[in-house]
Amino acid sequence: MDMGASCYRRYLDGEQEAFTELINLYHDNLIFFINRYVGSLSAAEEIAEDCFVALIIHPHRYNFSVSLKTYLFTIARNKSCDYLKHQKRVGNIDDAENYINAGEIEQLENKIIIDERKRHILNVIDTLNEDYRNVIYLVFFEELSNEETSKVMKKNRRQIENLIYRAKAALKSKLEKEGFSYED
C-alpha cells in the first residue's frame, strides 16, 4: 500500500489528521497537473478541492487496488475535462484572472520543479500537443508507471507506450532545435 493509500486508510478509520497529510502530499502536484489541463490556477484549485471532496463523500469508490495518487489524478483528469466542456458551452471569462495569476503559477512551478533543467524541459513540453504533454508529465515528473498513466489517461498500456515514444521523439526534436544539449 502506498503512502497516500495508507493515509487514506487511517482517515477512514477515524484519524482526521491523516487527511491533512493527504492534502500536504498531493495538493501542489494535483493543482499543477489540473492547471496544465484547464489553464487557470483558481479553476485548478477549485477542481483539486472537488477531488478531495470526492474522497470524503464517496469513500467506497476507492478500493485500494490502485495507488491513491493514480486514483486522485484520474478524478482530476475527469473533472478537468468536464470543466473544459462546460467552459466551451458558457465561454471562458477567466482571461484577466489568468494574467493576474501568472506569478502564482510560476511560484507553484518553483515549488514543484526545483531542478532548473527540468523546468526548462517543462517549458518546451508546453509547446507539445496535449496527450504528449500529459504523458510526459505523468511519467517523468509525477513518476507514475505506464500502467498507472494508462488508468489516468484512460488509454491502454500499448497506447501509452506509443505515446511516450512519440512524445519523447517530439520533445527531442524541439530541444535540439533550441540547442539543448543532453547526455545519451
Add this chain to the structure above:
Amino acid sequence: MKTNEEFKQSVLDKSRTIITHRRQVRKRVMTSLSTLSVIVILMSGVYIAINNNYNSQNDNTVITTAEAEAEVNDHQEIEDMLPTQIAGESCTVTLSGIYVNVSSDSENYSEMITDEAAVKRLTEWVNQLVSDNKNIDKSTFVITVHNNEGDNVIYLPDEKAFFNEFKDVIN
C-alpha cells in the same frame, strides 16, 4: 492561492455542505414517499368502501329460488322476468296465488292469497318496489310467489308498510 490549511478547510466545508444537502434531499424524498403511500392507502380504502357499497346495493335485490336458498346474481334478468310472471296478464303462466311468508324476529306468519284482485294489487306493489330499487334487506321479510313454473322469493324491506297496505287482504 490558498495555503494548505485554507485548502483543507475549504474541502471540509464543501463536503459538509454536500452531505447536509444530500441528507435534506433524502429526507424530502422520504417525506414525499410516505405522503404518497398514505394517499394511496386512503384512495384504495375509499375505492374498497365505494365498491362494497355498490356490491351491497346490487346484492340480490330479488332472489329466485326453488329451495328458497339459491341466490341468483344476475339482478337484471330476475327483474325482467318476475313482474311479467306476477302480473299474469302478458304471459301464459297462470298465477295460482301469492303465498305470503313472513319470517322475521318479530313476526312469523304465512298465508296463501288467491283472490285475483288482491294478487294483482300485491303484484303491482311488489313491482313498484322492485323498480324503485329500494335498499332491500333480505333478512327482514319474505314473500313467496307461486306459479306453475316454480317459486319466486322476494325480500321486502318494510314489513309494516306491507301490512298497512294489505291489511284488508291478509287476516
